[in-house]
Amino acid sequence: MSFLLAASESDFDPQHEFILQEWVGIHLGPLDLSVNKAVAYLWLGGLLTIVLGIWLMRFGLSLRPDRRQTTGEAIYEAVQEQIAESSIPSKALRLWFPYVASLFLFIWILNIVGFVPLPLSDEKFDFFGLQLPTWGIYAATANLSVTLALALITFGATHFEGIRYNGVRRYFKSWIPEGAPKPLLALIVPLEVISQFMRLISLSVRLFANMLAGHMLILVMLGLIFIFSAWWLIPFSVIIGTAIYLFEVGIVVSIQAFVFALLSAIYIGAAIEPEH
Amino acid sequence: MDILLAQTTDAGLADLGKAIAFGVGVGLGAVGAGIGIGTIFGSMIQAVARQPELRGELTGIQWLGFALTEAVVFYALLGGLLAFVLV
Numbered sequence: 001m002s003f004l005l006a007a008s009e010s011d012f013d014p015q016h017e018f019i020l021q022e023w024v025g026i027h028l029g030p031l032d033l034s035v036n037k038a039v040a041y042l043w044l045g046g047l048l049t050i051v052l053g054i055w056l057m058r059f060g061l062s063l064r065p066d067r068r069q070t071t072g073e074a075i076y077e078a079v080q081e082q083i084a085e086s087s088i089p090s091k092a093l094r095l096w097f098p099y100v101a102s103l104f105l106f107i108w109i110l111n112i113v114g115f116v117p118l119p120l121s122d123e124k125f126d127f128f129g130l131q132l133p134t135w136g137i138y139a140a141t142a143n144l145s146v147t148l149a150l151a152l153i154t155f156g157a158t159h160f161e162g163i164r165y166n167g168v169r170r171y172f173k174s175w176i177p178e179g180a181p182k183p184l185l186a187l188i189v190p191l192e193v194i195s196q197f198m199r200l201i202s203l204s205v206r207l208f209a210n211m212l213a214g215h216m217l218i219l220v221m222l223g224l225i226f227i228f229s230a231w232w233l234i235p236f237s238v239i240i241g242t243a244i245y246l247f248e249v250g251i252v253v254s255i256q257a258f259v260f261a262l263l264s265a266i267y268i269g270a271a272i273e274p275e276h
Numbered sequence: 277m278d279i280l281l282a283q284t285t286d287a288g289l290a291d292l293g294k295a296i297a298f299g300v301g302v303g304l305g306a307v308g309a310g311i312g313i314g315t316i317f318g319s320m321i322q323a324v325a326r327q328p329e330l331r332g333e334l335t336g337i338q339w340l341g342f343a344l345t346e347a348v349v350f351y352a353l354l355g356g357l358l359a360f361v362l363v
């Protein structure tokens with residue numbers, strides 16, 4: 001067994017877990033649209049979101065709710081009260097509540113699927129002559145492209161709605177705080193423009209780095225055994241790794257989905273009614 | 277254990293320096309975020325102790341503040357990683 005440890009010691013590198021290998025190569029000019037592990041996780045997450053939404057909230061609803069309907073209504077109410085109604089003005093609620101709610105569900109499912117071991121990894125192991133993928137955990141949200149795409153939708157929606165409800169002039173004027181002295185405008189305007197783009201970065205990097213760090217911590221905790229080739233580390237590594245896993249699944253996964261949806265709602269709501 | 281014994285070549289020393297810089301940088305980022313998160317939860321406890329009926333409204337704000345503060349350490353982590361990879 002120590003031979004196994006020694007063999008793994010040299011090629012253990014945590015960041016290898018996050019390198020994506022092409023499964024089906026699709027290249028359109030400079031665009032790389034290849035199917036890889038992250039895309040598979042996204043498809044799985046999208047499918048699960050749709051199935052869960054339909055199963056929880058779309059059929060067999062009655063006045064005396066069973067457990068399934070109660071769960072669905074609890075999620076709906078939580079999103080409605082905590083996220084949507086407090087930040088989006090009522091005139092835009094019909095349009096943007098569904099977006100915020102599905103954003104919350106989708107990110108939550110992507111995050112939680114990221115902590116379920118699935119045989120979708122790029123590495124193979126030999127099972128009586130069959131090359132099977134190893135079971136591993138990977139989250140699509142631990143990929144900056146995914147979170148940046150989600151943040152870009154919110155970013156686009158924010159400015160589109162801001163201009164649609166207020167007109168171009170009033171909307172961009174609302175970025176500037178009222179009563180600001182004229183000489184300071186040269187300082188304030190660039191700052192405000194930059195802060196709009198900083199939202200894009202902070203929104204995407206928050207989710208991405210949280211999920212990446214969570215997976216990295218578990219990986220490094222278990223990897224310590226192989227780095228130091230020491231069996232006595234196993235109880236510590238496994239216990240701390242499990243604690244981190246439980247913390248991620250229990251708290252971080254939900255909070256990050258909640259915060260992403262809430263901030264999207266706040267940004268869109270603030271663009272629709274800038275005076276608030 | 278030889279990972280702990282830095283090789284006394286220039287490349288080895290540079291790697292060592294980068295590793296130390298990365299650790300210290302992210303650690304300093306974590307200090308700030310730790311203070312902030314402590315303040316948020318401390319204030320939340322005080323607020324609920326004074327006015328328990330506001331708990332529901334405050335919970336959402338609390339988690340928002342928590343996530344916004346916690347993100348700071350990840351900016352440090354990301355900046356550190358970028359510096360680590362690029363330099």
